[in-house]
Amino acid sequence: MPPGGTGGSGGGTGGGGGGKRPRSTADKKYRRANILTAAAAVLVIMIGAGIVGGTYFFDDVELPTPQAEEQLNKILNTKGQILAKVGEPRVNVPYQNISLTMAHAVAAAEDKNFYRHNGIDMKGIARAAWNNFTGGDKQGASTVTQQYARHVAELKDISYSRKLREAVIARKLESKYSKDQIMGLYLNYIDLGQGRLGAEAAAQGYYNRSIVKGGSNGLKEIDPYQAAAIASIIKQPYPTATHKGYDPTINPTDAEDRWQYTMKNMLAEGWISQEVYDKRQWPKALTKKTSQKCETCWEGKPSQMISRQVTHELHELGITDDQISKGGLTITTTIDPVVQKAAEEAGSRTSKESPLNGRPKTYQAAVIGIDPENGEVLGYYGGDDGNGIDYAGYMSGDGSDVMESGGQSPASSFKIYTLTAALKADYSFNTLWDGTKKRANGTSISNAGQDPGKTCQTGNHSITGCDLEQATVKSYNFPFYWITDQLGVSKVVSAAKSAGIRYIWNNDGKRIDLTKTDASTWDKNFSAEIGFGQFRVIPLEHATGVATLVGQGVRHKTHFIKKIQSIDPNTGKTTNLKTISTKGERVLAEDKASDLTAVLKQIPDHANHSLAGGRQAMGKSGSWELSQEQSSKNGDAWFVGGIPQLAATVWVGGKGNRVALTEASGKKMFGSNTPAEIWKRFIDTVAKEKGWDKAQFPDRIRTGDDSKGNGVAPPPEPTVPDNSAVCNSALGSLLCPGTDNGGPDNGGPGNGGTDNGGGTDNGGGTNNGGGNNNDGG
Structure with a gap:
């Protein structure tokens, strides 16, 4: 039998290799669809060139410095005085003082080519475009510079034109600032869950460490394992209805998986040694948030009870726990x-x-x-x-x-x-x-x-x-x-x-x-x-x-x-x-x-x-x-x-x-x-x-x-008639007995008067005009 026949050792229908299988009609249709999809992706990028050109000349890329304590929830009284600060303050770290361990961990998690590209990762964009057009998960393909460009440009909507605009602004950022400057600004800005804006707040909150070289304020410098865990949060710092996110205190399982990915990239880029990688152990994060005290706050005072009513009212007003934990709220009571x-x-x-x-x-x-x-x-x-x-x-x-x-x-x-x-x-x-x-x-x-x-x-x-x-x-x-x-x-x-x-x-x-x-x-x-x-x-x-x-x-x-x-x-x-x-x-x-x-x-x-x-x-x-x-x-x-x-x-x-x-x-x-x-x-x-x-x-x-x-x-009450006129008349002594109080017929001394309550037996008579036994006249 010829090579590749039934039962042979060649690449026939029952064999293990060799010749190619003839293309079916379905295969040809699938290939044509892929070609069209790729062409569409290239076309979108080319069309975007106009947006790129226009954006390049009109967008201002001055970098705002992230404000310290910006993400705290502040509770004020009617006079604007602070009653409470809820959350953890942002601590800005000058880019020159940021540990390379932290910077490298973030690059490994979010942008492996950060130190090689000029703000735009073309391979990433192409990969994202292909995935989006073929029905895969919608991908952002944002470099670290593009992510910060989005913040600077006040861009929120997920759209392809926005991605192109980000790319242009990112390119301008790269032409104006060094990689270390851009990474520093990014690390001071990024949201890392639980209202912790900035890597320093996250390092202190999750591990009681600092991202400052050599440590700071009595805190040790963050190690590669902790840095990788924090960097892994960036992908999704808060839970949603479909995913719990990568906060290690909320979803440690997925957070650890993401951490493994970051650690692998750190090794691949030469940012950690094989020995460090081999000795890796998942760093368990702190679960208790530290409270921030201030002299003017209500902490420890009777007014602190008001905080419960404020929290209850926030929920009644539709403010979610996610919004509260992210911070940045100013609540005037x-x-x-x-x-x-x-x-x-x-x-x-x-x-x-x-x-x-x-x-x-x-x-x-x-x-x-x-x-x-x-x-x-x-x-x-x-x-x-x-x-x-x-x-x-x-x-x-x-x-x-x-x-x-x-x-x-x-x-x-x-x-x-x-x-x-x-x-x-x-x-x-x-x-x-x-x-x-x-x-x-x-x-x-x-x-x-x-x-x-x-x-x-x-x-x-x-x-x-x-x-x-x-x-x-x-x-x-x-x-x-x-x-x-x-x-x-x-x-x-x-x-x-x-x-x-x-x-x-x-x-x-x-x-x-x-x-x-x-x-x-x-x-x-x-x-x-x-x-x-x-x-x-x-x-x-x-x-x-x-x-x-x-x-x-x-x-x-x-x-x-x-x-x-x-x-x-x-x-x-x-x-x-x-x-x-x-x-x-x-x-x-x-x-x-x-x-x-x-x-x-x-x-x-x-x-x-x-x-x-x-x-x-x-x-x-x-x-x-x-x-x-x-x-x-x-x-x-x-x-x-x-x-x-x-x-x-x-x-x-x-x-x-x-x-x-x-x-x-x-x-x-x-x-x-x-x-x-x-x-x-x-x-x-x-x-x-x-x-x-x-x-x-x-x-x-x-x-x-x-x-x-x-x-x-x-x-x-009974009314007493006024008889004064009658009693004072000539017939008064007959009609008003006792009027004269002591007259001959009214029981006066010696004049008891039989008809008017006098007489010996009735209390009148000779003695007193009163009666010995009953009420007399």
């Missing part, structure tokens, strides 16, 4: 330094200015100040330990959400929402309520130890016919129970929700989210006692509701962030990322809000805590018992309210566990005691320091139906 200082000084028992100073260590306060005109939190105190429990907002340490076990019983301070519900249902403050009426189960309604005989005795009222206005000022419970009973629990809860309450805890300790539930859930979880504040709420949310009513029925979303700006990583320019809306929503009609305000304005004076200079204010106190077993002791005490410029909410209770609250005198603490003192000191201090005028609330407009209560109006 609503915190006013004057109000913040006043809140801390009034609320912290460690402050000599606080009414809690010197009180037991188990006592804790929360003080919150909100601008009722826009919902901005101006001051926020929730405890002395910035990393401890947030007693003002009960926000978790990571800022993810409110703690499941948060909240405190608002007691009578919650009555402002019951009143809101009543006013919406057209109840007037003249409605009368019966304090003797018992619940359906036969139990009486407690009024915190009030003597029933002294309840509602002001004016022509009694305990069975007590008007709502007096009951509000003196904080009787029974009208609020019966209003809730009449309206239904859900109406009161709805009023609280519309004012700003989101979470309320039931008696089983379950947190009910009012924004995700409806009336059917509320009726099942709460009883009519909600009308006078039995169920726990968050102080910050209660402060929102208070601000709504101080703001005359307009609710604004309570917020800690005023605006967010970001640094464009390509241009270094600051742009507005988010501006917070302060638009309000009316939840209580103006006339009804004025009616409520007029009643609440009486309470600060009633509690003996009028503001300095007679400044007009509205308020409401509240006190809740320690437990059912210890109902004679209070475990929560509140005073809430404010002035037209500031809504203030104060809570006092136990730090950690609930405790029995007493005054320094040993007497039982009520909301109108120490909490009211804190509230007064807070507002007085802020108003004085801010130089606010004595703003007035709107004049009262009385509203509602007087007949909606369940009380009985007392009978009118």
Whole structure:
């Protein structure tokens, strides 16, 4: 048989080599497609020559110096003062001082030919073009110089024209700057994950090393293995939906694979020896980021708790963790330094200015100040330990959400929402309520130890016919129970929700989210006692509701962030990322809000805590018992309210566990005691320091139906007729007995007078004109 035949040793169909297989029709079509594709790639490059030519003459390639600390997230107060710096500062290293180990590792990872080309890697471009046209992964084919050119030229879009423009700018960079200069600028600019911009920040953050030759500031110089690991991050520093990236602390498996690639290229280029390569071991990165301290920051201070609210709000605004970790955000908060200082000084028992100073260590306060005109939190105190429990907002340490076990019983301070519900249902403050009426189960309604005989005795009222206005000022419970009973629990809860309450805890300790539930859930979880504040709420949310009513029925979303700006990583320019809306929503009609305000304005004076200079204010106190077993002791005490410029909410209770609250005198603490003192000191201090005028609330407009209560109006007092004219007439002695007080017929001495109660047996007669046994004349 001829060579190559069946079974032979040649290259036939069953052989192992030799002759060529004839081309099929499919093969020919595939070859033609490849030729056309290659031609198209060359054509695109040639067409781009026009773009190249134009770009060359018009693009400015002055290199901006990367700014130190540019990638930090800065948190500011309203005065622009720094409250916090979050992240790690950029540390610019002069190119002359950069370790060749670091420079070579980056070249090995990103651009092996960096030291040989003139800014453009033509082989890379051709390879990328071929891959893109044949349907492979879209490749950039960018040299290190081109990558930096993209930064300089503010180029973002992935397009072929952009790639050509980068190439031209890169060529101009290469003609103006040395390789070491370009590499140095690149290393100071590049993003290496976790908000670490620049190789020095990455070296310190991941390995506690420096890229400076010989080391710097007590840190050793980075070694080849660590340098290669950092350089390998450049390909993709942050996770995406399709790949976890190459951050060694997030995706060590792929990061190590990329590291092997970089190490191999370092060996191939002669940048490390065979011995170093053979001894390579994957360098495990540090996982804990170091915090940056500054003297003006809130770290270790009570204001540090605000950071949790800021983080929570960033997420609510759609700012992702990736955006936060990349850095470059400038977050201006609503915190006013004057109000913040006043809140801390009034609320912290460690402050000599606080009414809690010197009180037991188990006592804790929360003080919150909100601008009722826009919902901005101006001051926020929730405890002395910035990393401890947030007693003002009960926000978790990571800022993810409110703690499941948060909240405190608002007691009578919650009555402002019951009143809101009543006013919406057209109840007037003249409605009368019966304090003797018992619940359906036969139990009486407690009024915190009030003597029933002294309840509602002001004016022509009694305990069975007590008007709502007096009951509000003196904080009787029974009208609020019966209003809730009449309206239904859900109406009161709805009023609280519309004012700003989101979470309320039931008696089983379950947190009910009012924004995700409806009336059917509320009726099942709460009883009519909600009308006078039995169920726990968050102080910050209660402060929102208070601000709504101080703001005359307009609710604004309570917020800690005023605006967010970001640094464009390509241009270094600051742009507005988010501006917070302060638009309000009316939840209580103006006339009804004025009616409520007029009643609440009486309470600060009633509690003996009028503001300095007679400044007009509205308020409401509240006190809740320690437990059912210890109902004679209070475990929560509140005073809430404010002035037209500031809504203030104060809570006092136990730090950690609930405790029995007493005054320094040993007497039982009520909301109108120490909490009211804190509230007064807070507002007085802020108003004085801010130089606010004595703003007035709107004049009262009385509203509602007087007949909606369940009380009985007392009978009118009997009127005594005026008989003076008759009694002074000639018939006066007959028609008005006793007028002359001692006349012959009126029981005077010796003249008992049988017809007028005299006589021996009736107390008159000879002795005194009185009677020995009965009331005489």
